[in-house]
Amino acid sequence: MYNDKIRLAVKVALATYRPILVRGASGWGKSSLARSAANYLGRKYREKVVSSRTQVRDLLYDADVLRRLNDARGENATELPWENYIRPEALWWAIDAESATTQLARYSGGKSDVKEQSVDASDWAKGAVVLIDEIDKADPDVPNGLLVPLGSFQFRVEEQDDRLIKLEKQPPPLVFITTNEERELPPAFLRRCVELNLPAIDADPDGKIRRELLVNIGKAHFEGLLSDSDINKIADKLVPAAAQPTVAKERQIPSPAEFIDTLQAVWQLKIDPGSTTFDEVARITVWKHQL
């Protein structure tokens, strides 16, 4: 369901080793684009959802200081090497999976819950796709702090005597960064990214292109479950020409996520798209903001 512009953006990012900054309204597949790209390219996938408390280090590794303090109070505490308390995170795996695997083994120290996460470094030979989701939620320092790890694919682990982790044996990762534009991103960061706006449609004043896109997405997701005529009928109802003059036209076109939710409800609950029950379902899944 991805058009030429989106495919081209991914190819450009792969060719230039630059992260893709994906903008766009919610529900238009910003985050799922990364997973789809990973599936298509056959790469390993890691993601990190950013919050207001996320720091750059959280994207690289996690230092379990509390466990180290607890161990320091034990009777047999003689040496407490930091190696045992550092857990690799998304970008470490994407930059050097071999050292990340070794590090995870040291961190787990035989713990069953962590050991399950260990993977074979050879799985990463094709490279990785990393999703850094909703970067606009983070402090302004975070995007600037990512310039070096994403620009040179290397970083230092401060707790391990500034141990250098760098890209050597695997292809550069493809990094997707999404933003909901709730906060302006630093210009220095923007100038290092390939920028993609979703839906990647140049002009669609009457919503026809988006309607076609929704129908195609619906057909791909519900092939054999819902008939094409039903999907078209639902699209006709959900993408009206000008049904609600009080609501901005842009808001009247449902996002793919909302459209899929509606189709899912129709299929699961066996609702006739022409019935009044469907109108009630549409009010719940699509016209929520008008309730």
Added chain:
Amino acid sequence: MNQSRRRPSAQTDAPSATRDLQILPQGEISTADLLRAFAAISPNEREKAIIANLLGFMWLGAAAVQKAEWKAEKRTKFEPPPKPARREMIPSAPTTARLPLQMGTELRIGDPITLPRNPPAWLTGRVPVPLRRQEAAPIVNTPPPLFFPKWTSTILASSLSTPDVHAPIDVVRVVEKTAGGEALREIPRLRRGTLSRGVHVFFDTGEEMLPFRSDQRLLVQHIQRTFGSHNMRVIEFKVTPFEDSRGRWRRAQDDGGLRSGVPVLLLSDLGIRSGAAPSVTSQWLVFLARARNAGCPVIAFVPYAKSRWPYWLKRFMRPVLWDRR
């Protein structure tokens, strides 16, 4: 292009091809990125324009390509606009009909004008055409709000939040202190802001703020959506918070006073436009001292350039430039 950078094909990404890969630290996106993308993808003219756009460049060939596409589209998809439906309009008065003012022979100033009781024949039996919406309500160009709408929530949240005493414990600081043998006098918590305390909004209704009135109202609506109407109080004033919106003296206990710890937001020019008199400045300073005694942080959204801010502004409150710049 730097020969030391051996890179894989963008499409295949075969691991064997990347064995000797050396990634040099990359700065900002440059023409080298453009060339790299062109070399890897071998794009056509249209794709070149898209790639340049993705990388933040303007492709000079883009306009020509777009124009050619537009022309091709116009040739194939052009549909003439539908003709407007014919409506029965009220005809203009026949030239032979006499208008009321033409009926009298002479009119003098002060003479009452008597209109015929019955409408003229050319007007009877016609239904007036209803006014269209655009004709009924003229379009007024409202200026864009002073804050970008998408950023307003974040600006409000970051400037009006107060430290959250229930934030999670700052484990790193606890460990640092405990490992250093230091006694914990209070539990260190992560720095996190909360809007749960609410906000006092001081709304300047003075004439000086007239150009920003719609912005004031928009912002109050936005605050209501962000904080909840139960969690905010709007206090209107003129000149200084000691005068109500009608210019009458306001006592400290009026409007319930300031609740301890609740941030105060001033939507005012603080007398910048008119050049505040010393008495006005001293009233502001008294108000700020009261707010400080009540433990209320004061934030002012000031719609004037920083160069015009009075000296006491930064000293006793946190000013925020209320502008798009």
